[in-house]
Amino acid sequence: MTAMSENSSFNIAERVEHFVRSIVTPYEADDRRTAHGPQEELVHELRAKAREAGLFNPHISAGGEALCHREMVPILRASGLSPLGPLALNTAAPDEGNVHLLSKIATGSQRVRFLEPLLAGKRSAFLMSEPASEGGAGSDPTMLKTIAHRHNDTWVINGRKAFITGFAGAEAAILMARTDRGDGKMAATMFLVKLPNSAIHIDRVPVTIDNSMPGGHATLTITNLIVSDEDILGAPHEGFAYAQLRLAPARLTHCMRWLGAATRAHEIATEYAVGRRAFGKSLIEHEGVGFMLADNRIALKQSELMIGWCADLLDTGEKASIESSMVKVAVSEALFSVADRCVQIMGGTGVSADTVVEQIFREIRAFRIYDGPTEVHKWSIARQIARESERP
Structure with missing residues (x-):
């Protein structure tokens, strides 16, 4: 990283820190916070403040690409000075991680349909974890039980997911499912899904120890979700x-x-x-x-x-x-x-x-x-x- 870019990232971080301390922290007493995270109204209000300050997506360059990790350090640290800071600035998980992945491997049309809305402030989810009581994937993704199988020219997905952060209110998701690559070895594929989708049902949103993320951490049932090859993120079987x-x-x-x-x-x-x-x-x-x-x-x-x-x-x-x-x-x-x-x-x-x-x-x-x-x-x-x- 050049000295100029380093100075620039620290200048942005200083602005972010001032914004979080002066504008965001008073909202920590706002009653629009629930056991499952801040209400959407509060998120939208905070993000409007960030846009007004010219600080929405401070970790993204003017060209639309993420800054390098070293440049992100002071900026994301400053955003985290309040639990509401990452939400206001659009640096929060899971969106920030999803943006990173999409920017690396999404096709041109996928960038338009999924990446650009996330950069504009739409929320997303990452569907990998599954219910432990059913022997599903958690820390070990190879235990993945959600299955996607070919049917004519589409994929049909069935399974269960658990602790899916921010699903309630999300408008897009990256979903991992088992797929058969034909050699007897287990594989997984990532699919992009627009939300809400009638094939994905929220069973419950458990109360958890944390409550900084809107939408909570949902348990889901996926029943005959139909997606196409165009919805595969990256290559099939490389999830x-x-x-x-x-x-x-x-x-x-x-x-x-x-x-x-x-x-x-x-x-x-x-x-x-x-x-x-x-x-x-x-x-x-x-x-x-x-x-x-x-x-x-x-x-x-x-x-x-x-x-x-x-x-x-x-x-x-x-x-x-x-x-x-x-x-x-x-x-x-x-x-x-x-x-x-x-x-x-x-x-x-x-x-x-x-x-x-x-x-x-x-x-x-x-x-x-x-x-x-x-x-x-x-x-x-x-x-x-x-x-x-x-x-x-």
Whole structure:
């Protein structure tokens, strides 16, 4: 990245940070938030504010392409200073990850039908996970049970999906289903689907620990969904490879946004510790509290450096699958500890909804599971270590 582009990305990040702190954070007390995320009216209002400020899609260049990962780091971090920031700016998951994948492999007509609406602010979903109670795919995508089979000149899809973020209210989806490539080996294909579609039914939207994403995390039944060859994203039977193309960068952008959230929680806890007095002095003067804040500062910097390291790898063209797993583990665990210490420092106030710290704590706790639980990433890293040890 050139010095000019680096300066430009930091200038955008400064504008984003000012916008989130001054315009977005007051909406954190808005009553148009539910257990399943902000209402659509609130999302539209926030996005209108972002457009007015010239900051909608700050991670997308004037030419319509995503910035490199290193340039995204300060911008997405700034957007994450409020749980509502990514929604306002259109940098939120799953849309940001879907935009990345579509920009890489969508055909010209698919870009018009699916990518351009997402860049304009339409919401999307990524349909991969399936109900655990039915033995479906979760952290292991090879357990995929949703099936797409050829019927004349179309594909017919049947199956179930679970924890589909943002499906309610989404206008497009990337759907993964098992397909038969004829050699006896399991394959998967990604299909693009316009929503709503009568063949996809929302069974329920469970209440979850997090509530920053509109639409919640739906459980779906897919019954005889008909799609065409033109709806295949990329090549048929290459869905698993494309999932990795999407997931490695998506893990990293998640880390960028949650770095901003944890930074905000640390700021609030610091202000509380400086202003609150107990036993004759401010809380921060007590080593038990001061040391927690020091640990936070260290963890935030370590997370920042790891994110930057992996961003640089991705920008060189590396797949960085193992490296992104390392960052996902280290950053999600470190930032959860930051948020946990903030709650502890603030005592009763920390577990109340009087500040955004309580929500940030819940959201980052969920992040330790989303995009692969810590244990699955550690397993992948251990497998890589084993393979390396077997080399001559």
